[in-house]
Each structure stands twice: as C-alpha cells, then as structure tokens.
Amino acid sequence: GAVVSQHPSRVICKSGTSVKIECRSLDFQATTMFWYRQFPKQSLMLMATSNEGSKATYEQGVEKDKFLINHASLTLSTLTVTSAHPEDSSFYICSAARGAATDTQYFGPGTRLTVL
Amino acid sequence: KQEVTQIPAALSVPEGENLVLNCSFTDSAIYNLQWFRQDPGKGLTSLLLIQSSQREQTSGRLNASLDKSSGRSTLYIAASQPGDSATYLCAVKGDRGSTLGRLYFGRGTQLTVWP
Numbered sequence: 001g002a003v004v005s006q007h008p009s010r011v012i013c014k015s016g017t018s019v020k021i022e023c024r025s026l027d028f029q030a031t032t033m034f035w036y037r038q039f040p041k042q043s044l045m046l047m048a049t050s051n052e053g054s055k056a057t058y059e060q061g062v063e064k065d066k067f068l069i070n071h072a073s074l075t076l077s078t079l080t081v082t083s084a085h086p087e088d089s090s091f092y093i094c095s096a097a098r099g100a101a102t103d104t105q106y107f108g109p110g111t112r113l114t115v116l
Numbered sequence: 117k118q119e120v121t122q123i124p125a126a127l128s129v130p131e132g133e134n135l136v137l138n139c140s141f142t143d144s145a146i147y148n149l150q151w152f153r154q155d156p157g158k159g160l161t162s163l164l165l166i167q168s169s170q171r172e173q174t175s176g177r178l179n180a181s182l183d184k185s186s187g188r189s190t191l192y193i194a195a196s197q198p199g200d201s202a203t204y205l206c207a208v209k210g211d212r213g214s215t216l217g218r219l220y221f222g223r224g225t226q227l228t229v230w231p
Contacts, residue, residue, distance in 0.1 A: 006159075008225055018218075032217075034219075040231075041224075041226075043205070043222055043223045043224065044205070044219075044221045045162075046219070047219060049218075091157075093159055093160070094133065095219075096197065097217075098126040100217070101213070101216045101217025101218075102147050102209065102216065103194050104162075104165070104215075105219060107152075107159045107160040107162075108159055109158060109159035110157070110158065110159045116152070
C-alpha cells in the first residue's frame with residue numbers, strides 16, 4: 001500500500017507555455033501533499049505544502065502565481081507551472097501523507113520538466 | 117534553520133566492500149530521520165526510518181544509526197553489490213513549530229559499486 005503516482009513522467013514544452021503535473025495517491029487518502037523540486041546533484045527543496053480543500057502554503061522564495069497548486073480531493077494534487085521558462089527546468093517530485101504533519105510521506109516517481 | 121550535510125558526496129568501490137555513509141544535521145529537534153535511495157531520473161525509495169527515540173534500524177544488509185544529541189547518522193552497507201549503485205539521501209523531519217513535519221534533505225552520496 002501507500003503508492004503515489006505522478007503524471008506525466010516527462011514533459012518538454014516551449015518557453016511561455018503552462019504545464020500541469022498531477023500527483024495521485026492510489027490506495028490511500030492524503031490529507032497533505034508536498035511538492036519538491038530537485039536540480040542536478042542537489043537536494044530536494046520543498047516548494048509548497050497543500051492540504052485538501054485549502055490554499056497551499058508556499059516556502060519562502062517560491063512564487064505562488066508561477067507555481068499554482070490545487071489539492072482538490074483527498075487523492076489528487078496538481079502543480080501548474082505557468083509561463084514556463086528554461087530556468088524552471090527541473091525534476092519535480094510530490095509526496096503524500098495520510099493525516100498529521102508528522103505522518104510518513106510517500107513519494108511519487110517524479111516528473112522531469114524541460115523548457116526549451 | 118535545519119541544514120543536512122552528507123559526506124562523502126561520491127563514493128566508488130569494488131563489489132564486496134562494507135561501506136559507511138555519513139549524515140549530519142544542525143538542529144537536534146527532529147521527529148525522525150530517514151534514509152532514501154534514488155536511482156537516476158527516478159523518485160525516492162525509503163530504506164530505513166529511525167524515530168528520534170531510537171538508536172538504530174536494520175534491514176537486510178543495511179544498518180542505520182542515529183545519535184540525535186550530536187546530530188549524526190550513519191548508513192552502513194554490508195557486502196556491497198553493483199545493484200546498490202544509486203544516490204543515497206538522508207532526510208530529517210522537524211518536530212516543532214514551523215518545522216513540524218517538514219523534511220530537510222541532504223544533497224546525497226552518489227555510490228558506484230563496480231564488479
């Protein structure tokens with residue numbers, strides 16, 4: 001149990017377009033979902049935390065208007081990169097937790113975004 | 117602010133060697149510590165999770181220890197195999213205030229085991 005999927009696994013887009021990444025908890029309900037980005041040979045950096053039915057909490061330095069997060073249900077959260085630019089190219093990973101903040105996070109397989 | 121450091125950044129060894137990967141963190145107020153494995157272009161696989169009250173956890177050829185007061189953890193891999201080649205990430209979870217539930221990751225140790 002505790003499987004998290006992401007779609008798509010890879011996406012290539014032109015500069016200026018918007019890209020949506022989905023994160024789904026397949027066999028459990030996730031009250032909290034987290035979005036991370038990872039640059040090559042760097043650690044995972046938390047971008048935002050989302051709770052079902054409420055607005056996401058963004059980390060300092062992350063533009064909320066650029067990285068739109070919607071946690072519409074207990075099994076789905078989406079990250080939309082708006083007006084993407086080459087510097088947004090990165091590996092985006094989501095994780096999901098059942099309930100309390102200290103619950104175990106289960107990680108998705110990641111999405112490789114390349115902006116040309 | 118919690119900072120997690122992993123040493124070495126990279127390690128290349130022949131098959132069969134026993135290995136020690138190191139992780140240190142600056143704030144000892146942690147809920148737990150977790151070791152992950154990440155294969156190139158893939159997500160994270162959890163290897164071992166140590167609660168703040170525990171000293172070590174074992175799974176097969178892997179053993180992780182935690183010294184919370186000194187801010188250190190080690191991951192011991194016995195009898196390494198080429199299939200162990202991956203990046204190993206250490207992460208600590210905060211246990212209070214604004215850090216509650218947050219995971220702080222190190223940059224990882226990139227391990228290569230050659231036959």
